[in-house]
Amino acid sequence: MLDKQRIINRFISYVTVDTESDPNSDTTPSTSKQWDLANALADELKSIGMHDVSIDENAYIMATLPSNVDHDVPVIGFISHFDTSPDFTGANVKPQLVENYNGKDIVLNKELDIILSPDYFEDLLLYKGQTLITTDGTTLLGADDKAGICEIVSAMEYLIQHPEIKHGTIKVGFTPDEEIGRGAHKFDVEKFGADWAYTMDGSQVGELEFENFNAASATVSVQGKIVHPGYAKGKMVNSMYIATEFINALPRFETPEHTEDYQGFFHLSQIDGKVDETVLKYIIRDHDKKHFEARKDAMVKLADDINSEYEREVIRIDIKDQYYNMRGKIEPVMHIIDIAEEAMKLLHIKPIIKPIRGGTDGSQLSYMGLPCPNIFAGGHNFHGRYEYVPVESILKATQVICKIAELTATKSYYI
Template sequence: MISKEHIIKRFVSYVTIDTESDPNSNTTPSTKKQWDLAIKLTEELKSIGMSDVSIDENAYIMATLPSNVEHDVPTIGFISHFDTSPDFTGANVKPQIIEEYNGKDIVLNREENIVLSPDYFEDLLQYKGQTLISTDGNTLLGADDKAGICEIVSAMEYLINHPEIKHGTIRVGFTPDEEIGRGAHKFDVKKFGADWAYTMDGSQIGELEYENFNAASAVVKIKGKIVHPGYAKGKMVNSMYIANEFINSLPRMETPEHTDEYQGFFHLHDMEGNVEETTLQYIIRDHDKKHFKARKEVMLNLTDELNSQYGREVITTEIKDQYFNMREKIEPVMHIVDIAEAAMKAVDVEPIIKAIRGGTDGSQLSYMGLPCPNIFAGGHNFHGRYEYVPVESMIKATEVICKIAELTALNSKT
């Protein structure tokens, strides 16, 4: 269907453009360099023959593939984000192409002894004999979510070049700043005009997701008192010790490294402090809304308990909700998941229906009135030097997009 060389060339042209987002910026996009890929994508969509191509002042891109049937078909959309995570550098990405992977260790960087090994990353073995694209060990790859963009653009190009495949109107959207939780914040759902959409932002081949975490952030600030240590008895209050009490009072086994599937967690992801003041930054996650609420209450009650213990306000905790489980918005329209599942089976991909241990633009968009399940983009080990993507998985994702479009038109006719 889609040539391997064509997919590789397109994908590499995307990942070699640095689009790392910045959580400390207040602009949209959060970094100017995201414009480099955004402008390229806008021109590329025009060049393959898409209609109504637009990019707004915040770098949100939209385009249309008009219907080629006479009967009414729901307008569907496909969405991906072009920023990469600030967790690891995305500058000077130098992708490596591994043809016919032999199932053994892949040396990413010989000088620094950085090895992508199936002994540790067992998923590699399911791609034996396939073509993999990896990093050189110094950067992330950017398959999250430039693989998704590559698949959407390639699918639209294929449908344009093969008008015998019947479909309704298709909208595509590319967003900035998803990795810092803002990808959907300025997405114009009304302008997009789709009845439903799919984010191409999942991991391994076959993933189909319509559940995700409820998510919140928590900033815990601890106030101490600095006094000369030689004269500190009864006077000094070391905020770092109180921070340690707070950390150790939360459930030790309810952290990301000890949980999976539907288990929620507290995650301390940043810590900065001295005697006078310490700041802890957490994320709180749970699929169940009641458990999610209870986790937030645990942190607030612990804050009150420690303040009571010290006889004054030494800790303040600010919790902000980030996004919610989209299952609530998808279940009333489960046919959109059924179509995606049928499309996968039609192109010989075994669906893996699971809950996302994270969030996507789709979770926020679903609450903005655009039901939006998530489909695999094919990559593994996102946000780090061991990231890779099988080219065959990207090809299959492209086929799934085309088949969803075809089945939506066919189901509408009947």
């Protein structure tokens, strides 16, 4: 039986440490404050009895739970990240406990009139009667992905305390900078030494994901000409108007707010505009590789077409691939999905197998040679003031980790 209060205390101890990452930094980790939790986690792994605990010069943490069976078992891993998103502040997090949630509005902050309401966030109604951990409305919570870390540490502690549960060798890994797309960049797959792993970084109970977007970034630089507006006829070229032409020429309904499931999109995330230069920042996303390539080609062709109108290069476009759909790396080893699915069913959790409309360390790790699907960690409304996590979801995810470890030690999966 998992100790609910111990797990609550552990989770709160993590989220009250500020670990916000910084996309503008070129160090790893991107912020020095990530070391505060990283060092504490390494110490905690040692204290619960994990072996070979290490933390490298980039704050990547690894540890081992040795096998307790006398037959060969694949080495599996569980991975989570300890940084939080720079989209919203993670400083001075003040978690609030809502026990026996009644399905009604939750007042996060009375002074600022910040309400977490099931009228807007319908998923809240899935957790009536449960214990929720919320923010105070002024910060994010950090369940993404400190819930995952809490679940992994708690599962390892439970397995150590209950040697009657048979398992093979288990590796755990905690990474910095996932929220800025660098969580796997310096992950030493060979040192980790697992045959496969799972990231504990999903949301709703039951989520099991082995498909994600193909992803690219695009920087569109539009060049204009600035002259005195009183004498501008025939001379001024306003880059913001050309940029608007580019924006409006892309499919209006192929944007995040109009797409779902397997539908891809173009997302204009930032504009910095003046008469003489405007810079547009886009992200390009699609699950289908051919559609992904077509989206990139469409942006390049659009830039070429506009340049031809002006008979000079007024638009430059720089597209960089970021990560790819892990499905192609998981399909040859689908037994790792079968094991996770079976673990959930044995725990009376309905598996929800669906594509990730985003990225994950698991995608990059899969392409680095470590097949790595994603499992729910339990949180909702990540990256903002309305983030929350049900304690019962953390408990269930912890149980799933233990059950996967137990099932993996069953030789029938590999006959």
